[in-house]
Amino acid sequence: MLFCLSASHKTAPFDLLERLSTHTTAIAPLIAGHRDEVSGAVVLSTCNRFEAYIDLDLPSGEAREAALDAAQQAIRAATGVSADDLDGAYEVSAGGKVAEHLFSVASGLESVVIGEGEIGGQVRRALEEARDHGTASSELERLFQRATETQKGVKNATALGRAGRSLVRLALDLAASRIADWTTQRALLVGTGSYAAATIAALRDHGVVDIVAHSPSGRGARFAAKHGLRSVDHDGFAAAAAQADLVITCTSREEPVIDAAMLRDAGFDGATMIIDLGMPRNVAPDVATLAGVTLLDLETIRLHAPLEELQATDAARAIVQDAAARFHLAGRQQSAQPAIVALRKHVFELTQAEVDRARRRGEGEQVEHALRHLVGVLLHDPTARAARLAAEGRSDEVFDALETLFGIDARPAAAAQDAAVCPFTGEARAS
Secondary structure, three states: OEEEEEEEOOOOOHHHHHHHHOOOOOHHHHHHOOOOOEEEEEEEEEOOEEEEEEEEOOOHHHHHHHHHHHHHHHHHHHHOOOHHHHOOOOEEEEOHHHHHHHHHHHOOOOOOOOOOOHHHHHHHHHHHHHHHHOOOOHHHHHHHHHHHHHHHHHHHHOOOOOOOOOHHHHHHHHHHHHOOOHHHOEEEEEOOOOOHHHHHHHHHHOOOOEEEEEOOOOOHHHHHHHHOOEEOOHHHHHHHHHHOOEEEEOOOOOOOOEOHHHHHHOOOOOOEEEEEOOOOOOEOHHHHHOOOEEEEEHHHHHHOOOHHHOOOOHHHHHHHHHHHHHHHHHHHHHHOHHHHHHHHHHHHHHHHHHHHHHHHOOOHHHHHHHHHHHHHHHHHHHHHHHHHHHHOOOHHHHHHHHHHHHOOOOOOHHHHHHHOEOOOOOOEOOO
């Protein structure tokens, strides 16, 4: 069963999201190792959301509690955020709702800036990280791959995202009231991560030509060469920040890369716009106290997002809902596969026994051909009907029939426990 714990800009305060993003220990392996019934975990962590997707081999009655416990303990171990801290700041999705939620997230429908393009890449990278850690179960693989397909479908079939919306573009729009001529701006870009390339494109679209790049991790020169920029090393960084008209930070550093003391010591005495896209914050709050500094951080950008202009289109929502329904249907159809496989295995074993006896009588080839043809004909309708029943949510009937007629118990452990409970009363079925 699939489960998702989601804390986002819609449910959690900025400070809590910042704490959730501050960790050096991978969280997905902690979740996956919580108990044997956790088949896999993928963690999606961005500047505006923290989400844990969990695949559990447990009956639905136990899955929610187990998933919450696994996620909360892993989060506390990696970030120090306790279950009490999380209380009231997250939403829970389970079963069929998980696909619709992730597909909506991947398509940019749940972002601060509706339709922003960066989230699609972040969803793909979350799956890649889970693969690297060995925590991507087959069902999570299917879920995240379909999310990427859905995101591309929304982008290609609707106007959503075609305007190139992104956090940095929104930030530059907010800054436009204070910048008379973009072509004269001396811009300093701090960071070479996922937002950096989008930031360069947005700056150039606004007319900025003087862009200098710096990387706290030392990758600035290579990144600058790739994008046709100048770079500044560690020794020249403070002076470059003090002299820039526009500074945009987007690094994953856990400590601020710019503070008031650094700018004062570097001789800052002018006017500058600083846009902090980092999570955790790349710019210390005391920078805003310096005369001449205008600081825009993620929290400020969120508060000023023009919500009336960022509503998702009905077409995009319809695509997401249709994709989620198809994902759920495919999962239902697969739910009867153990029964179908067990039935075919049982029949083929009986057939092989009869073929072996015919061979001992010297009648092997002709009898074998006839038997195998007959088996194929006999299995066709039951197999097709089993798939149809599973698609209708009636896979339990397939397992029950297999056990009643052939004495074969092919039901997975979690499904067997679910089947032992009446779906209407929650009480144990009579045996």
